[in-house]
Amino acid sequence: MRTDSRAEPASPGAGPRSAVPAGPPSAATRRLGRPGRPGRREWLLAAVLLAPNLVLLAVFTYRPLVDNVRLSFTDWNISSPRAEYIGFDNYVEWAGRPDSWKVLGITLVFTVATVLGSMLIGLLMALVLDQNLRARGLVRSIVFAPYVISGAAIGIAFQFVFDPRFGMIQDLLGRAGLDSPNFYQDPDWALFMVTTTYIWKNVGYVFVIYLAALQGRRIELDEAARIDGTRPLRHFFRIVLPQLKPTTFFLSVTVLLSSVQVFDIINVMTRGGPMGNGTTTMVYQVYQETFVNTRAGYGATVATIMFVILLVITVVQVRLQDSSGLERRRPRR
Amino acid sequence: MTDSTPVPLTAALPEGAGVDAPAPRRTGRQATRRGVSGTVLGYLSMLLIAAVILVPIAFILLTSLKERPDIYTQPVQWFPDSFTGQNYSTVIEDVPFVQYFLNSVLITTVLTVVQVVLGIVTAFALVFLNFPGRHVVFLFVIAALMVPNQITVISNYALAADLGWRNTYAGIIIPLAGVAFGTFLLRNHFASLPREIIESARLDGTGPFRLLFRILLPMSWPTVVAFTLITIVTEWNQYLWPFLMADTSEVAPLPVGLTLLQNNEGSTNWGPVMAGTILTMIPILIVFLFLQKQMIKGLTAGAVKG
Numbered sequence: 001m002r003t004d005s006r007a008e009p010a011s012p013g014a015g016p017r018s019a020v021p022a023g024p025p026s027a028a029t030r031r032l033g034r035p036g037r038p039g040r041r042e043w044l045l046a047a048v049l050l051a052p053n054l055v056l057l058a059v060f061t062y063r064p065l066v067d068n069v070r071l072s073f074t075d076w077n078i079s080s081p082r083a084e085y086i087g088f089d090n091y092v093e094w095a096g097r098p099d100s101w102k103v104l105g106i107t108l109v110f111t112v113a114t115v116l117g118s119m120l121i122g123l124l125m126a127l128v129l130d131q132n133l134r135a136r137g138l139v140r141s142i143v144f145a146p147y148v149i150s151g152a153a154i155g156i157a158f159q160f161v162f163d164p165r166f167g168m169i170q171d172l173l174g175r176a177g178l179d180s181p182n183f184y185q186d187p188d189w190a191l192f193m194v195t196t197t198y199i200w201k202n203v204g205y206v207f208v209i210y211l212a213a214l215q216g217r218r219i220e221l222d223e224a225a226r227i228d229g230t231r232p233l234r235h236f237f238r239i240v241l242p243q244l245k246p247t248t249f250f251l252s253v254t255v256l257l258s259s260v261q262v263f264d265i266i267n268v269m270t271r272g273g274p275m276g277n278g279t280t281t282m283v284y285q286v287y288q289e290t291f292v293n294t295r296a297g298y299g300a301t302v303a304t305i306m307f308v309i310l311l312v313i314t315v316v317q318v319r320l321q322d323s324s325g326l327e328r329r330r331p332r333r
Numbered sequence: 334m335t336d337s338t339p340v341p342l343t344a345a346l347p348e349g350a351g352v353d354a355p356a357p358r359r360t361g362r363q364a365t366r367r368g369v370s371g372t373v374l375g376y377l378s379m380l381l382i383a384a385v386i387l388v389p390i391a392f393i394l395l396t397s398l399k400e401r402p403d404i405y406t407q408p409v410q411w412f413p414d415s416f417t418g419q420n421y422s423t424v425i426e427d428v429p430f431v432q433y434f435l436n437s438v439l440i441t442t443v444l445t446v447v448q449v450v451l452g453i454v455t456a457f458a459l460v461f462l463n464f465p466g467r468h469v470v471f472l473f474v475i476a477a478l479m480v481p482n483q484i485t486v487i488s489n490y491a492l493a494a495d496l497g498w499r500n501t502y503a504g505i506i507i508p509l510a511g512v513a514f515g516t517f518l519l520r521n522h523f524a525s526l527p528r529e530i531i532e533s534a535r536l537d538g539t540g541p542f543r544l545l546f547r548i549l550l551p552m553s554w555p556t557v558v559a560f561t562l563i564t565i566v567t568e569w570n571q572y573l574w575p576f577l578m579a580d581t582s583e584v585a586p587l588p589v590g591l592t593l594l595q596n597n598e599g600s601t602n603w604g605p606v607m608a609g610t611i612l613t614m615i616p617i618l619i620v621f622l623f624l625q626k627q628m629i630k631g632l633t634a635g636a637v638k639g
Contacts, residue, residue, distance in 0.1 A: 039463070045541060046464040049454040054473065056451075056511035061477045064488030071487060078491070128378040139383050141625055146386060148621045148628070150570040152588035153613040156595050157393045160603050168392040171409035200389070205632065212633045261481050264572040268592055283483045290487050291577065303484045310481065 071300035078296035090301035099277060107281040110195055114259040117199045119251055122206025130214045147204035151264035158197040159269050187278025190270050194279050198265055206251055213247040249321040282306040397607035404603055420608035429582040433590030440586050443506055444568040449561050452515030457545055460523040477513040490577055504578045515560045522556040559631025562624055569617050587613045
């Protein structure tokens with residue numbers, strides 16, 4: 001019981017409070033009189049309680065994960081009951097098609113822009129709203145609010161916000177004497193539009209996490225810097241930012257995972273276009289190949305490739321964190 | 334498939350951090366040090382931040398209240414001579430918006446109840462019951478967080494179609510019902526509770542259910558509430574899976590209904606579409622307005638001990 005409870009993902013915040021105190025053998029085993037050998041009744045109860053969730057996860061998460069890989073070796077067309085195994089043909093096709101690399105590039109641009117953009121803007125917002133300002137509570141709520149709204153609703157509404165003829169952006173640009181780019185037809189500007197919309201909706205999440213981290217930082221260091229007369233910028237880079245390092249790593253993993261997976265905003269705003277695939281990310285390509293072009297086998301191939309890429313990136317991120325983050329975090333508290 | 338909540342897998346925050354956590358020692362002092370120009374800069378930045386979020390929302394809201402000719406003008410008439418509720422009545426009368434709304438309520442309610450119950454019993458079994466392979470079971474549950482929905486949809490779609498689940502509530506709900514994130518959150522919370530109370534309760538011969546309902550849950554409401562709220566938001570906004578499962582208004586939830594509305598009206602008639610998006614946003618914003626602290630607590634809870 002004890003060893004299990006302790007084997008949770010390492011947490012920098014895991015101070016003495018989270019550690020399970022060593023104590024006498026578990027009351028559960030003692031009650032049943034056989035330390036180390038769980039009672040049959042308890043085992044049964046655990047099985048009954050766990051079964052529904054485990055079955056759901058097995059059937060709807062792990063089974064399709066494996067099945068997706070199998071499908072990637074077929075020419076299945078989603079509606080027919082038959083599918084031929086065609087070996088690596090789909091993978092060969094993927095590697096040979098120019099649009100694969102274009103979609104990969106768009107995914108990369110979208111992901112890097114949304115991750116960097118929302119983390120930078122979210123951090124700046126958190127720094128401002130960490131100050132002692134009147135009404136900051138209200139503005140904090142305002143910043144977080146879009147995060148709880150449906151991405152589809154925001155995407156649809158922002159399509160009109162970006163409308164090159166009657167929208168809000170063209171109006172603001174017009175008042176500044178500028179012409180509006182054609183967000184609907186120019187692929188680069190369309191990508192800009194979905195990226196901006198995504199950041200607008202999700203920056204509140206980054207903001208909330210950074211704000212919590214800022215509020216938990218060590219005040220003594222600020223104090224010391226103040227006494228030393230450290231300049232604000234230097235203070236930020238030397239004292240505040242290093243303390244936010246674990247949070248930054250954490251956000252880079254979670255924000256990346258969710259922004260790679262975006263579907264709703266692209267589906268309602270551009271349907272992957274303009275010019276065919278101007279804003280088609282890999283996730284959107286999976287949907288299009290599978291459900292629009294009814295090439296489920298090929299869609300499954302793209303999905304598998306995407307999953308492998310994601311897995312590699314996440315493992316690299318976690319490795320980086322392990323090698324650079326731990327020593328720094330130790331001395332805290 | 335699991336929900337797509339961004340998940341605090343590793344703890345990223347210092348202990349005791351939280352948005353509602355006061356930062357008292359810092360504030361007063363800073364104000365005196367910052368000086369007038371700093372304060373002005375602070376307020377200007379805050380104003381800019383608020384404007385970036387609020388101006389587009391105001392634009393959408395105002396558009397939803399405009400008559401059609403007032404929407405299609407250049408330059409934009411932010412405040413036309415008269416406002417109208419016409420777009421809202423169009424959406425409610427001509428489009429089965431009420432049906433979408435009820436579908437959303439039903440799907441969200443069922444999924445939330447099921448996920449909260451499953452999350453609690455799974456976490457309870459993982460922390461308080463003795464059975465072989467417990468660690469493996471825990472890994473099995475949290476590893477599901479790493480599987481993106483997009484890789485599961487193709488096969489799940491095929492399965493659901495085979496079972497005749499397309500355009501049914503069951504088809505939307507059941508594949509989304511597994512709980513990985515909530516199990517993680519609640520398990521960490523249960524593991525952080527003071528062992529002494531639980532040990533002594535069990536020494537008194539308290540049965541597992543009594544332990545759960547009389548002792549554990551009363552100590553866990555903040556975490557349970559936080560998880561419930563995150564689930565409500567996630568399921569209310571759930572898109573890809575219901576979008577694939579429902580292509581008629583019968584079972585489609587609001588975000589999918591909105592897409593159907595957009596397909597029909599599109600750029601030719603923005604008024605009702607804007608009214609529809611506002612109607613979709615309002616219920617969840619009301620929940621948010623009253624319970625944001627608890628919700629934020631849930632998001633930061635992977636790090637901050639609940």
